[in-house]
Amino acid sequence: MRFALAQARRASGRTFPNPPVGAVVVRGDRVLGRGFTRPAGGPHAEVVALGAAAERFGARAVRGATLAVTLEPCCHLGRTGPCTQAVIEAGIARVWIGHEDPNPRVGGRGARALRAAGLELRTGVLEQACREQHRGFLSVHERGRPFVALKIAASLDGRIATASGESRWITGERARALVHALRGRADAILIGSNSALADDPELTARRRGTVVHRPVRVLVDSRLEAPPTLRLYRDGFADRTWVLCGARAPQERRRAVAATGAHLFEVRTSGGHLRLKEAVARLAREGLTEVLVEGGGQLAAALLREELVDEVHWFVAPRLLGEEGRAALGPLGLRRLGEAPRLEPARVRVLAEAQNARGSSATARDVYIYGRMGTRGGELA
Numbered sequence: 001m002r003f004a005l006a007q008a009r010r011a012s013g014r015t016f017p018n019p020p021v022g023a024v025v026v027r028g029d030r031v032l033g034r035g036f037t038r039p040a041g042g043p044h045a046e047v048v049a050l051g052a053a054a055e056r057f058g059a060r061a062v063r064g065a066t067l068a069v070t071l072e073p074c075c076h077l078g079r080t081g082p083c084t085q086a087v088i089e090a091g092i093a094r095v096w097i098g099h100e101d102p103n104p105r106v107g108g109r110g111a112r113a114l115r116a117a118g119l120e121l122r123t124g125v126l127e128q129a130c131r132e133q134h135r136g137f138l139s140v141h142e143r144g145r146p147f148v149a150l151k152i153a154a155s156l157d158g159r160i161a162t163a164s165g166e167s168r169w170i171t172g173e174r175a176r177a178l179v180h181a182l183r184g185r186a187d188a189i190l191i192g193s194n195s196a197l198a199d200d201p202e203l204t205a206r207r208r209g210t211v212v213h214r215p216v217r218v219l220v221d222s223r224l225e226a227p228p229t230l231r232l233y234r235d236g237f238a239d240r241t242w243v244l245c246g247a248r249a250p251q252e253r254r255r256a257v258a259a260t261g262a263h264l265f266e267v268r269t270s271g272g273h274l275r276l277k278e279a280v281a282r283l284a285r286e287g288l289t290e291v292l293v294e295g296g297g298q299l300a301a302a303l304l305r306e307e308l309v310d311e312v313h314w315f316v317a318p319r320l321l322g323e324e325g326r327a328a329l330g331p332l333g334l335r336r337l338g339e340a341p342r343l344e345p346a347r348v349r350v351l352a353e354a355q356n357a358r359g360s361s362a363t364a365r366d367v368y369i370y371g372r373m374g375t376r377g378g379e380l381a
Contacts, residue, residue, distance in 0.1 A: 001096060001126045003034060004068045007045065008133050011036040012185035013205075013213055017287030019137035023049040023069040025062060025092070032057050032065060040287075046073050046083040050090045063091030070098040070130040071137075072123070075110040084113040094120040098130025102141035136187065136289030139310070145280040146291045148308055150300055151182060152328050153315040159325030160297060165198045167326075172365040174351040175315045180205045182313060186292040188216035188242070188283070195295035196226045202235055203294070214240055218283065218291065220299060222246040222274050224253035233260040242286070244279050246272075276306050301330035304341055309373055312343055315351075316367040343371030 008022030015037045023045035024034040035048025053062050073083035139147040153171045161167035183205035205213035232241045238261035246269035267279045351366045
């Protein structure tokens with residue numbers, strides 16, 4: 001199952017609305033084949049692993065083998081055929097399953113179909129690790145919204161930019177590399193119009209300067225104030241840009257956004273701001289399962305007030321920007337200390353820069369604090 005989980009992680013952020021599943025076919029101590037779910041419309045992990053095993057060792061070698069898969073195999077006809085049928089026809093003897101599929105079209109039916117065909121089954125294998133891998137898919141089915149992670153990079157005094165808006169770079173290279181790793185597993189990155197105007201970001205995941213993943217870019221822009229000249233609209237991937245706006249967004253601006261190839265979604269407003277619970281529910285209906293929020297302070301605070309944040313990644317740089325700097329968080333509307341959102345548990349990692357050319361010891365640059373929100377954030381079952 002650990003081999004299967006390693007495969008599943010390769011699919012993170014690339015399979016929505018399907019979950020990023022991994023599978024491995026083994027006989028004794030020999031791995032015959034492994035695979036992960038392909039993008040929507042492509043084969044699921046079980047089919048990929050079975051195909052790899054048959055191609056390498058032949059179909060006869062697969063008969064009587066064991067399949068480990070991080071999620072219960074599907075048993076219905078969707079964009080692809082039922083995986084249970086492929087497993088049975090391949091002659092697999094045993095199936096180890098991470099956890100039951102929460103999709104009501106499956107929900108135990110896949111496991112029952114395999115048992116009815118005479119296969120030996122074991123469920124709940126490394127269940128917590130597998131549920132963590134599929135946390136976005138679980139969130140959509142259990143709560144009707146994606147799993148939401150909030151990332152903030154701030155100074156020691158809680159500022160994300162100078163008064164003029166300069167923010168590159170508050171944190172160092174190791175912190176930025178971790179952010180790109182977070183982007184690498186996300187279906188989408190969500191920002192507000194203020195961040196779009198201030199930073200004009202591309203919102204890609206890079207490794208050693210090379211783009212390795214292009215998540216959907218979700219822009220919260222109730223009145224469509226961000227112009228279509230931003231890179232989100234003109235970098236050649238405007239179809240990966242989704243814009244959430246309100247009913248009062250001017251028609252000429254709607255037409256200008258639509259002309260770029262971006263997708264526009266209207267959400268109801270309250271007090272001039274989008275209703276964020278409806279907004280994230282709409283993202284789930286459109287297929288997104290994991291969303292990384294990157295800015296800015298007002299949007300982050302609004303999501304926290306609405307208890308829509310599941311996980312926080314906070315990078316603290318050892319520098320001070322002063323009261324005139326832009327705050328990492330807007331108002332949370334707290335009346336008592338006991339109402340404050342908290343991470344449970346919170347983990348802390350010190351990020352050290354590499355040794356310099358003279359070989360002197362590494363020095364601490366940034367601190368990385370991360371953890372799940374407490375009960376206010378709505379923990380997954």
